[in-house]
Amino acid sequence: QEKVQQSPESLIVPEGAMVSLNCSFSDSASQSIWWYQQHPGKGPKALISIFSNGNKKEGRLTVYLNRASLHVSLHIKDSQPSDSAVYLCAVRGEGADRLTFGKGTQLIIQP
Amino acid sequence: DAGVTQTPRHEVAEKGQTIILKCEPVSGHNDLFWYRQTKIQGLELLSYFRSKSLMEDGGAFKDRFKAEMLNSSFSTLKIQPTEPKDSAVYLCASSLALGARTGQLYFGEGSKLTVL
Numbered sequence: 001q002e003k004v005q006q007s008p009e010s011l012i013v014p015e016g017a018m019v020s021l022n023c024s025f026s027d028s029a030s031q032s033i034w035w036y037q038q039h040p041g042k043g044p045k046a047l048i049s050i051f052s053n054g055n056k057k058e059g060r061l062t063v064y065l066n067r068a069s070l071h072v073s074l075h076i077k078d079s080q081p082s083d084s085a086v087y088l089c090a091v092r093g094e095g096a097d098r099l100t101f102g103k104g105t106q107l108i109i110q111p
Numbered sequence: 112d113a114g115v116t117q118t119p120r121h122e123v124a125e126k127g128q129t130i131i132l133k134c135e136p137v138s139g140h141n142d143l144f145w146y147r148q149t150k151i152q153g154l155e156l157l158s159y160f161r162s163k164s165l166m167e168d169g170g171a172f173k174d175r176f177k178a179e180m181l182n183s184s185f186s187t188l189k190i191q192p193t194e195p196k197d198s199a200v201y202l203c204a205s206s207l208a209l210g211a212r213t214g215q216l217y218f219g220e221g222s223k224l225t226v227l
Protein backbone atom coordinates (compact mmCIF):
# COMPACT_ATOMS: atom_id res chain seq x y z
CA GLN A 1 0.00 0.00 0.00
CA GLU A 2 1.17 3.49 -0.86
CA LYS A 3 2.86 5.37 2.01
CA VAL A 4 2.88 9.17 2.14
CA GLN A 5 4.97 11.22 4.56
CA GLN A 6 4.97 15.00 4.92
CA SER A 7 7.41 17.44 6.46
CA PRO A 8 7.60 19.60 8.41
CA GLU A 9 4.70 18.83 10.77
CA SER A 10 4.23 22.53 11.38
CA LEU A 11 5.63 25.76 10.04
CA ILE A 12 5.35 29.40 11.10
CA VAL A 13 6.47 32.10 8.65
CA PRO A 14 5.98 35.88 8.35
CA GLU A 15 3.56 37.29 5.81
CA GLY A 16 5.13 37.67 2.39
CA ALA A 17 7.64 34.85 2.85
CA MET A 18 8.05 31.93 0.47
CA VAL A 19 6.69 28.67 1.93
CA SER A 20 8.02 25.22 1.02
CA LEU A 21 6.20 22.03 1.98
CA ASN A 22 7.53 18.52 1.36
CA CYS A 23 6.00 15.15 0.65
CA SER A 24 7.60 11.76 0.01
CA PHE A 25 5.78 8.71 -1.35
CA SER A 26 6.64 5.05 -1.74
CA ASP A 27 5.72 4.08 -5.31
CA SER A 28 7.46 5.68 -8.30
CA ALA A 29 4.59 4.49 -10.54
CA SER A 30 2.07 6.62 -8.65
CA GLN A 31 -0.32 8.12 -11.15
CA SER A 32 -1.00 11.54 -9.66
CA ILE A 33 -0.14 13.67 -6.67
CA TRP A 34 -2.52 16.23 -5.20
CA TRP A 35 -2.19 18.98 -2.63
CA TYR A 36 -5.26 19.78 -0.52
CA GLN A 37 -5.81 22.75 1.81
CA GLN A 38 -7.90 22.41 4.96
CA HIS A 39 -9.04 25.33 7.10
CA PRO A 40 -10.28 24.72 10.67
CA GLY A 41 -13.76 23.22 10.77
CA LYS A 42 -13.83 22.69 7.00
CA GLY A 43 -13.23 19.76 4.69
CA PRO A 44 -10.05 19.54 2.57
CA LYS A 45 -10.15 21.41 -0.74
CA ALA A 46 -8.06 20.47 -3.78
CA LEU A 47 -5.43 23.09 -4.64
CA ILE A 48 -3.18 21.71 -7.35
CA SER A 49 -2.17 18.40 -8.89
CA ILE A 50 0.74 17.04 -10.90
CA PHE A 51 1.14 13.90 -12.97
CA SER A 52 4.45 14.23 -14.84
CA ASN A 53 7.99 14.81 -13.65
CA GLY A 54 8.88 18.48 -13.51
CA ASN A 55 7.01 21.47 -12.24
CA LYS A 56 3.63 23.13 -12.57
CA LYS A 57 2.73 26.71 -11.69
CA GLU A 58 -0.72 28.10 -10.88
CA GLY A 59 -0.85 31.64 -9.54
CA ARG A 60 1.20 31.82 -6.33
CA LEU A 61 1.55 28.02 -6.19
CA THR A 62 4.29 25.92 -7.75
CA VAL A 63 4.59 22.16 -7.36
CA TYR A 64 7.70 20.12 -8.20
CA LEU A 65 7.65 16.36 -8.78
CA ASN A 66 10.74 14.12 -8.88
CA ARG A 67 9.69 10.49 -9.37
CA ALA A 68 13.28 9.20 -9.11
CA SER A 69 13.60 10.56 -5.58
CA LEU A 70 9.91 9.85 -4.74
CA HIS A 71 9.47 13.47 -3.71
CA VAL A 72 7.03 16.27 -4.38
CA SER A 73 7.06 19.79 -2.98
CA LEU A 74 4.61 22.67 -2.86
CA HIS A 75 5.83 26.26 -2.83
CA ILE A 76 3.64 29.22 -1.97
CA LYS A 77 4.95 32.59 -3.06
CA ASP A 78 4.12 35.84 -1.22
CA SER A 79 2.29 34.02 1.58
CA GLN A 80 -0.84 35.62 3.08
CA PRO A 81 -2.54 35.14 6.49
CA SER A 82 -5.41 33.47 4.61
CA ASP A 83 -2.95 30.73 3.55
CA SER A 84 -2.85 29.60 7.19
CA ALA A 85 -4.26 26.06 7.08
CA VAL A 86 -3.31 22.39 7.10
CA TYR A 87 -1.83 21.21 3.78
CA LEU A 88 -2.36 17.58 2.84
CA CYS A 89 -0.40 15.65 0.22
CA ALA A 90 -2.40 12.88 -1.49
CA VAL A 91 -1.16 10.22 -3.89
CA ARG A 92 -3.10 7.99 -6.27
CA GLY A 93 -1.16 4.77 -6.81
CA GLU A 94 -0.92 2.90 -10.08
CA GLY A 95 -4.18 1.14 -10.79
CA ALA A 96 -5.74 2.54 -7.62
CA ASP A 97 -9.11 4.19 -7.36
CA ARG A 98 -8.36 5.88 -4.08
CA LEU A 99 -6.08 8.58 -2.71
CA THR A 100 -3.67 7.94 0.16
CA PHE A 101 -3.14 11.02 2.31
CA GLY A 102 -0.21 12.19 4.38
CA LYS A 103 -0.84 13.51 7.90
CA GLY A 104 -0.44 17.10 6.83
CA THR A 105 1.62 20.20 7.55
CA GLN A 106 0.10 22.91 9.78
CA LEU A 107 1.05 26.28 8.23
CA ILE A 108 0.70 29.55 10.13
CA ILE A 109 1.36 32.87 8.38
CA GLN A 110 2.00 35.65 10.87
CA PRO A 111 0.82 39.16 9.80
CA ASP B 112 -23.99 23.15 -8.05
CA ALA B 113 -24.26 22.19 -4.40
CA GLY B 114 -21.18 20.65 -2.85
CA VAL B 115 -21.06 17.62 -0.56
CA THR B 116 -23.51 17.98 2.34
CA GLN B 117 -22.95 16.22 5.64
CA THR B 118 -25.27 16.07 8.64
CA PRO B 119 -25.12 16.44 11.54
CA ARG B 120 -22.11 18.76 11.88
CA HIS B 121 -21.70 17.79 15.53
CA GLU B 122 -22.81 14.70 17.43
CA VAL B 123 -22.30 13.77 21.07
CA ALA B 124 -22.97 10.15 21.99
CA GLU B 125 -22.73 7.99 25.08
CA LYS B 126 -20.54 4.90 24.87
CA GLY B 127 -22.53 2.01 23.43
CA GLN B 128 -25.00 4.13 21.47
CA THR B 129 -25.68 3.80 17.77
CA ILE B 130 -25.11 6.86 15.63
CA ILE B 131 -25.84 7.48 11.97
CA LEU B 132 -24.03 10.10 9.91
CA LYS B 133 -25.44 11.24 6.58
CA CYS B 134 -23.92 12.41 3.31
CA GLU B 135 -25.25 13.82 0.05
CA PRO B 136 -22.56 13.78 -2.68
CA VAL B 137 -22.19 16.26 -5.50
CA SER B 138 -24.92 15.56 -8.05
CA GLY B 139 -23.67 13.29 -10.84
CA HIS B 140 -20.59 12.02 -9.03
CA ASN B 141 -19.96 8.27 -9.28
CA ASP B 142 -17.52 7.72 -6.43
CA LEU B 143 -18.24 8.25 -2.75
CA PHE B 144 -15.75 7.91 0.12
CA TRP B 145 -16.03 7.96 3.90
CA TYR B 146 -12.88 8.99 5.84
CA ARG B 147 -12.11 9.35 9.52
CA GLN B 148 -9.75 12.19 10.50
CA THR B 149 -7.79 12.44 13.73
CA LYS B 150 -4.66 14.43 14.60
CA ILE B 151 -2.70 11.25 15.31
CA GLN B 152 -3.72 9.05 12.37
CA GLY B 153 -4.67 11.68 9.81
CA LEU B 154 -7.20 10.65 7.15
CA GLU B 155 -8.16 6.97 7.22
CA LEU B 156 -10.39 5.42 4.57
CA LEU B 157 -13.49 3.74 5.99
CA SER B 158 -15.50 2.88 2.85
CA TYR B 159 -15.54 3.50 -0.86
CA PHE B 160 -18.51 3.17 -3.26
CA ARG B 161 -18.52 3.30 -7.04
CA SER B 162 -21.92 3.73 -8.67
CA LYS B 163 -23.54 2.58 -5.38
CA SER B 164 -21.49 -0.65 -5.23
CA LEU B 165 -19.24 -1.11 -2.21
CA MET B 166 -15.67 -1.34 -3.50
CA GLU B 167 -13.75 -1.20 -0.22
CA ASP B 168 -14.86 -1.33 3.38
CA GLY B 169 -11.71 -0.29 5.23
CA GLY B 170 -10.57 -3.60 6.75
CA ALA B 171 -9.94 -2.69 10.38
CA PHE B 172 -13.16 -0.71 10.57
CA LYS B 173 -15.45 -3.54 9.48
CA ASP B 174 -16.79 -4.73 12.80
CA ARG B 175 -18.59 -1.66 14.13
CA PHE B 176 -18.70 0.60 11.07
CA LYS B 177 -21.18 0.11 8.25
CA ALA B 178 -21.58 2.44 5.30
CA GLU B 179 -24.48 2.18 2.90
CA MET B 180 -25.39 3.94 -0.29
CA LEU B 181 -29.17 3.92 -0.46
CA ASN B 182 -29.28 5.70 -3.79
CA SER B 183 -26.88 7.69 -5.94
CA SER B 184 -27.50 10.85 -3.94
CA PHE B 185 -27.49 9.63 -0.33
CA SER B 186 -25.17 7.63 1.89
CA THR B 187 -25.07 6.80 5.60
CA LEU B 188 -22.34 5.71 7.98
CA LYS B 189 -23.53 3.77 11.01
CA ILE B 190 -21.29 3.22 14.03
CA GLN B 191 -22.64 0.57 16.39
CA PRO B 192 -21.83 0.43 19.27
CA THR B 193 -19.81 3.62 19.69
CA GLU B 194 -16.63 3.70 21.78
CA PRO B 195 -14.69 6.75 23.10
CA LYS B 196 -11.88 5.98 20.62
CA ASP B 197 -14.35 6.69 17.80
CA SER B 198 -14.23 10.41 18.66
CA ALA B 199 -13.06 12.04 15.44
CA VAL B 200 -14.19 14.05 12.43
CA TYR B 201 -15.91 11.91 9.81
CA LEU B 202 -15.55 13.24 6.28
CA CYS B 203 -17.53 12.30 3.21
CA ALA B 204 -16.10 12.98 -0.25
CA SER B 205 -17.26 12.41 -3.80
CA SER B 206 -15.61 12.34 -7.20
CA LEU B 207 -16.75 12.26 -10.80
CA ALA B 208 -14.07 9.74 -11.77
CA LEU B 209 -11.19 9.44 -9.32
CA GLY B 210 -9.56 6.83 -11.51
CA ALA B 211 -9.19 9.36 -14.28
CA ARG B 212 -6.06 11.42 -14.39
CA THR B 213 -7.87 14.61 -13.49
CA GLY B 214 -10.17 13.07 -10.92
CA GLN B 215 -10.26 14.95 -7.64
CA LEU B 216 -12.14 14.56 -4.38
CA TYR B 217 -14.74 17.06 -3.19
CA PHE B 218 -15.15 16.95 0.57
CA GLY B 219 -18.00 17.89 2.86
CA GLU B 220 -17.35 19.94 5.98
CA GLY B 221 -17.40 16.84 8.17
CA SER B 222 -19.31 15.50 11.14
CA LYS B 223 -17.50 15.88 14.46
CA LEU B 224 -18.31 12.96 16.75
CA THR B 225 -17.59 12.99 20.48
CA VAL B 226 -18.18 9.76 22.39
CA LEU B 227 -18.32 10.10 26.18
